[in-house]
Amino acid sequence: MSIFATLSIVVLTLICFVYEWLPVDMTALAVIVTLMALGLVTPDEGISGFGNSATITVMAMFILSAGIARTGAIGLVNELLLKWGGKYSNRQILAIGIITGPISAFINNTAVVAVFLPIIENWCHKQRISPSKLLMPLSFVTILGGMLTTIGTSTSVLASGLSEKLGYGAFNLFQFTELGLVVFIIGLVYLTFIAPRLLPERETSNINVITQKYDLKDYVSEFIIAPTSNLIGQTLRRSQLQRKFDLDVLELIRNNNHFPQPLADKLLQAGDILIVRGRKECLLTVKDERGIEILPDVKFQNGFWEKDLSSGEERIAEVLILCNSNLIGSTLKDIRFRQRYNATVLAIRRGEELVRERLGQVRLRFGDVLLLQGPNESFLGLQTSRDLLVIGERDIETLRKDKAGIAVTIGLGVVIVAALGIMPILVSALLGVVLMVLTGCLKPGEVYQAVRWDIIFLLAGLIPLGIAMDKSGTTQWLAQTLVAIGGNLSGYWLLTFFYLITVLLTEVLSNNASVVLLLPVAVQVAKSLHFNPMAFILVVTFAASSSFMTPIGYQTNTMVYSPGGYKFLDFARVGAPLSFLIMLIIPPLIIALYGL
Incomplete structure (x- = not known):
């Protein structure tokens, strides 16, 4: 026995x-x-x-x-x-x-x-x-x-x-x-x-192919807030655009000025252009309920959108969930990822699987690669993280090189x-x-x-x-x-x-x-x-x-x-x-x- x-x-x-x-x-x-x-x-x-x-x-x-x-x-x-x-x-x-x-x-x-x-x-x-x-x-x-x-x-x-x-x-x-x-x-x-x-x-490892690699063309769009929209005068937090419609607002453009994250408390005005991640079906629902006009996705031509994000104050990059990460087993919503790291997850690649919908409900695993968009400062902070590994060239030196010989x-x-x-x-x-x-x-x-x-x-x-x-x-x-x-x-x-x-x-x-x-x-x-x-x-x-x-x-x-x-x-x-x-x-x- x-x-x-x-x-x-x-x-x-x-x-x-x-x-x-x-x-x-x-x-x-x-x-x-x-x-x-x-x-x-x-x-x-x-x-x-x-x-x-x-x-x-x-x-x-x-x-x-x-x-x-x-x-x-x-x-x-x-x-x-x-x-x-x-x-x-x-x-x-x-x-x-x-x-x-x-x-x-x-x-x-x-x-x-x-x-x-x-x-x-x-x-x-x-x-x-x-x-x-x-x-x-x-x-x-x-x-x-x-x-x-x-x-x-x-x-x-x-x-x-x-x-x-x-x-x-x-x-x-x-x-x-x-x-x-x-x-x-x-x-x-x-x-x-x-x-x-x-x-x-x-x-190849080239920023200009990320839209093809993650098939973002159908998931990143622009819309403009019409003069009759009920979003006018509301903040993104109060409008519940991101929570209710499974959208992530990546950037706000007002009078040719670009406003990166954080945007939750930004008051929306008529004529504001929002770059968002989300399905076309969700955008059509927002159009009917909130009074927006969806713009053609012209920014994707020749990878201009990626170049725009990857220069100046904004950046787009991949990060890897490490094997001893505290994020394993949690969802993006559980850990309030956007607030915690001041960056937005555009997609998750898990081996051959590509996840682009309902990202907040996906439980993270060791080996997942997250495609992030956010300010350069956010990625500088991520380079010191013990949970995530930024896949790309380091912008600043965060290592204790003076101790290398001792180690x-x-x-x-x-x-x-x-x-x-x-x-x-x-x-x-x-x-x-x-x-x-x-x-x-x-x-x-x-x-x-x-x-x-x-x-x-x-x-x-x-x-x-x-x-x-x-x-x-x-x-x-x-x-x-x-x-x-x-x-x-x-x-x-x-x-x-x-x-x-x-x-x-x-x-x-x-x-x-x-x-x-x-x-x-x-x-x-x-x-x-x-x-x-x-x-x-x-x-x-x-x-x-x-x-x-x-x-x-x-x-x-x-x-x-x-x-x-x-x-x-x-x-x-x-x-x-x-x-x-x-x-x-x-x-x-x-x-x-x-x-x-």
Whole structure:
């Protein structure tokens, strides 16, 4: 019964992850409560994930990565990127890989992509290159770079903790660097010479194509307030134009003078021209009820409207919802987005989906790209936001560049101390966190903002699930079943089987969930068939980080999904051959380097 109960919880957890009925951190919390309520783990075991060394190490690495990113230390190499990139996609991808891959070995790859995404977007704009040719390779090389060291990904840190718990010792910092380096080089060669032929070429990063990219022509219009209109003498707030008719007023023109946001308290007069976002049907309703005259959309000819907004005091730009954003799960109406950021959302791009209606009711997700219009000052403020990433060139310097050298020194110190065995990585990472704050690289409040709390809760929930699988005998039962099915397979084919099943599970679930569920099973199978358990630990660890086939399998893929203008199957077309190539080389490399 305990095996049945544990398996039921595992299956329900997987279903919740796939269908996203709840945020992953809430699903993980529900797992903890369910396991304790059913007696599958004790209360102490249920909360043990919060105090687990892997969880605390991952949390510390998030903070260290934020400290290095916040000082601009990563961005300082962008001049090398621009210098080495040249005009050909092969060379550009190679330059991106050489620069960002090694950085990702020591810094959280989400932070690396967040820094380089605007840089590459701006580079594409200047070189008239399609961002779709470079953003997916950026994501992939940071994933490959994360496989170079134990601290490169939270997955490796978690696998290290599980390995220690199972009696095979924690990983040292460079436990699998030889293996990771070979995989990185082969992956970079694939991305440099083969991927450019498979990558799509979508619209270029050019402000003049935004109306086409977001199909705004039918959603942005002008109307004039007629002398008989009942809007005369009212403010926009009192008129309820925006609330009642699902319209957003972007700009008010009076006697050739342009008035940008905020406009809520502006008194309307006869002859005022309003530029609004909304459906034509809504405008016709306003015309009948409020007495307006709809003007021809002449401003869209040759992109004049965009040029007008993007010069002077007004601007139009895309912003990305970051993975640790407080806006996730909220609607624009809930958070009073226009009042909070003094900018208007014109459209939302979610992967292949484009949302332009009833924007205030859409629940925001990680990876959404918002097309914003507003004063330049609003975008300057957004550049310091921890919730949104402006995709474009920075107008002002908001980074603590004077602290960049200190942040890099602290980061290197953490790595060197751990590599020499002077301190465990947990201790050196926490010491680095304290030094980041004491030296001013991070402010105390930024420490909490830097942590991916969804990942921390996910780890805290998965660790007791692994304990329950072990205590109930579920792990042993699954291992015995696999031994009965594949007992006649050679070690090479068993490693290949575990690589394949882990990759497929990772593409639809969290990579951390794949490690927790499959690593103990792989070890049991190895012990039963008298193979080297460390070989199976490594194959599961690497497979769990090899998420290239979907935009939802890994957070960096999600980050570049909408900005690159990709379709879902673009990732499968480029990522599946890479996953297959790595699957062919990982088992023989593990056998050669670590034995079977």
